[in-house]
Amino acid sequence: MQFRDMTADTPTLEAPRGTRSAFVTERVRDMITSGQLEPGSRINERVLVEQLNISRTPLREAFKILEREGLISIRPNVGATVVVFTMDDVEASIEVLIGLESIGAERAAERATEAEIAEISDLHDRMVAAFEAGELMTYFHINQDIHQKIIDAAHNPALSRVYAEECARIRRFRFAGNRDEARWTRAVHEHEQIRDALIRREGPLLRELLRAHHVAGWTAARRALEAEEAATGRAVAQ
Amino acid sequence: MQFRDMTADTPTLEAPRGTRSAFVTERVRDMITSGQLEPGSRINERVLVEQLNISRTPLREAFKILEREGLISIRPNVGATVVVFTMDDVEASIEVLIGLESIGAERAAERATEAEIAEISDLHDRMVAAFEAGELMTYFHINQDIHQKIIDAAHNPALSRVYAEECARIRRFRFAGNRDEARWTRAVHEHEQIRDALIRREGPLLRELLRAHHVAGWTAARRALEAEEAATGRAVAQ
DNA sequence: AGAGCCAATATTGCATGCAATTAATCCCGA
DNA sequence: TCGGGATTAATTGCATGCAATATTGGCTCT
Known part of the structure; x- marks a missing residue:
């Protein structure tokens, strides 16, 4: 791999x-x-x-x-x-992303249009399809798109911009955790809850689900990256 | 003015x-x-x-x-x-800043060193002195410094960077509210509470205080800017 | 007179050359 | 043989010139 x-x-x-x-x-x-x-x-x-x-x-x-x-x-x-990225650098960025999604989630629950929610829901279905087909690459891209679209649904251009920038910085590290089959399955399940919370416009719940999703994702990713680091003998870096 | x-x-x-x-x-x-x-x-x-x-x-x-x-x-x-900044653009950035300070506040309460807290406390005293001397310029700069230092105390380089960038974008608009004497006085009072919460390391309180501080500050600033806008007949923009 | 088209002008995008600074090499002495 | 210093080579920073593109002004036609 x-x-x-x-x-x-x-x-x-x-x-x-x-x-x-x-x-x-x-x-x-x-x-x-x-x-x-x-x-x-x-x-x-x-x-x-x-x-x-x-x-x-x-x-x-x-x-x-x-x-x-x-x-x-x-x-x-x-x-x-x-620039060399250390594990802590990535973790710091994840923390920022969580903070940005926190505010994005609550606003999205308030301000998202029905069309936006439908689009995200549709993306979700396609992501599940990619998961079931075992297409990791496709899954990653749709996943990333879903998170960005949720942020965009907050209708805050500054938020969308900052989020996209920070996302791009650590793109490579973010989904490393999903290489673990069990974690990947769990992530899909979490995304189902995320979609449902958005549809029901439950801001605080959506916010907490996203936070937990990222924490769990990063924990798995960090483990995977550290294993790779030990194997290659090189520091994690982009 | x-x-x-x-x-x-x-x-x-x-x-x-x-x-x-x-x-x-x-x-x-x-x-x-x-x-x-x-x-x-x-x-x-x-x-x-x-x-x-x-x-x-x-x-x-x-x-x-x-x-x-x-x-x-x-x-x-x-x-x-x-680039032309509309009032809504600035408000969007403020919302992002609030989100960033939210996560920063909790982490700062956990991770700040005593030296950092002492430095912020010291800055606070100097800011109050500037307020009492009516030195708006000095007040602004120290104020900005305090907020950045609180963020820095979270020991998250990504957060510090993103916060500083976003701050710089809307620097001019952020403190317009303090031109109102009453609001300025109130802002100083809020900062006192902010300092105390940091010293006592009460994360959630610090977070809420900062949020309220920014909301109140922006409300006043927006009012002042809209008045200026009406007077000059030009859109608010940097 | 006003709209549309064409030429003239201005402005941008890029390649290149030169000077300044840094990195690499070599030589010498200990 | 190893360290230090001077010389050489490489690399960067910047100015400038030329080609490509957009804008402006003028002209014609309706």
């Missing part, structure tokens, strides 16, 4: 569409989150420039964006290095 | 220190948050380049950073425009 491949989108060598800056930003971001660029390593501009067949200008613009996203660190006159 | 001058640091025309990119980023950010660059207006690269006496390269890097911060919006082949 390759952890690395779980959430990485297929890295097709597509031609740059839109601005080169946007293209290279997305491309380098993928290279980091997929582990292609090793955490802690320096990023050589020239190598990347040749590899992506663009000039240094858009690459350096991408660096500035990715630094702001917290994926790389730029030291003036030295260069960019891939 | 110039709203614009409240939080704007003295815009000294200092020489660029560090990289030009960092200098120009900070400079343009100040120009936006101070209102020098009008919300909704297009930003002309050439004008800014001449004004700041740098080339387009570092300016364009700054644009990418500021876009990521949500201060400007870049349309490819068209240019950068200053």
Whole structure:
């Protein structure tokens, strides 16, 4: 089982569409989150420039964006290095996500439109289908979508933005726990309760269910990651 | 009363220190948050380049950073425009800040060191002194510092980062309510309770106090901003 | 006069070159 | 053989020029 491949989108060598800056930003971001660029390593501009067949200008613009996203660190006159995530860093982010979902849950229960709830419910069904078919990748993506859609249903643009950003940072680690069959089954069950609470618009319950869901998910994920860490002898990092 | 001058640091025309990119980023950010660059207006690269006496390269890097911060919006082949904040946008951010402080408060009550609590308590005393001296500017800065320090005391780097970012986005609007003398007095009183709750490490109480503090603060701020909006005939925006 | 189209102008996106800074290499002495 | 310092190489930061795109102004036609 390759952890690395779980959430990485297929890295097709597509031609740059839109601005080169946007293209290279997305491309380098993928290279980091997929582990292609090793955490802690320096990023050589020239190598990347040749590899992506663009000039240094858009690459350096991408660096500035990715630094702001917290994926790389730029030291003036030295260069960019891939940020190393420790287990505690991920846990800290999870804690933030829980806090964001807490407020999102209550607001979503109040403000969600029936259409939004129906869409989430529909996503849930498709996620269950993916689970039953054993399609981990599909499950992950729908899962992520459900959580974001619940947040979006709170109708708070700032919340949606911050949540999405923080989510993206730790995407790879979040669902590692579901590799455990028992945990995965349990997660699906929890999601059923989450959907029901949303349909009944029970804010406090929804909030608590989401909190417990994340705590349980992260506990399992952390265990799995620590096992992998022990096996590979490397620190967990994106 | 110039709203614009409240939080704007003295815009000294200092020489660029560090990289030009960092200098120009900070400079343009100040120009936006101070209102020098009008919300909704297009930003002309050439004008800014001449004004700041740098080339387009570092300016364009700054644009990418500021876009990521949500201060400007870049349309490819068209240019950068200053993002317009509506009242609801600010309110949404406040809601996020409340959510972040909620989780921060409980963790801070658990994890804060005695030194951190002492530092916050000290800041509080200095803030009260600024209040009694009627120094609004000083009060604002210390106030902001206190809130950030409480968050920092949660010992969650992700939380500290996200909080600081969101705080910066709406800095100008947050304390507008304190221009009302009565509200200002009340805010100081609330801060006293906040400090006491932290010293006694009463997490849930601290959390609720902070929530109420922000709600009351924003209610007053919103009222003040809407009055200003009516007076100037312009939408509230940074 | 007003709408639509075309040319002229302005502005952006990107590549490249040069200077400044840092990292790597080599040489020398202990 | 190992450490320290100077020289060389590599890398970064920035300015600038050119091509591509969007905007503006003017013109024609209805």
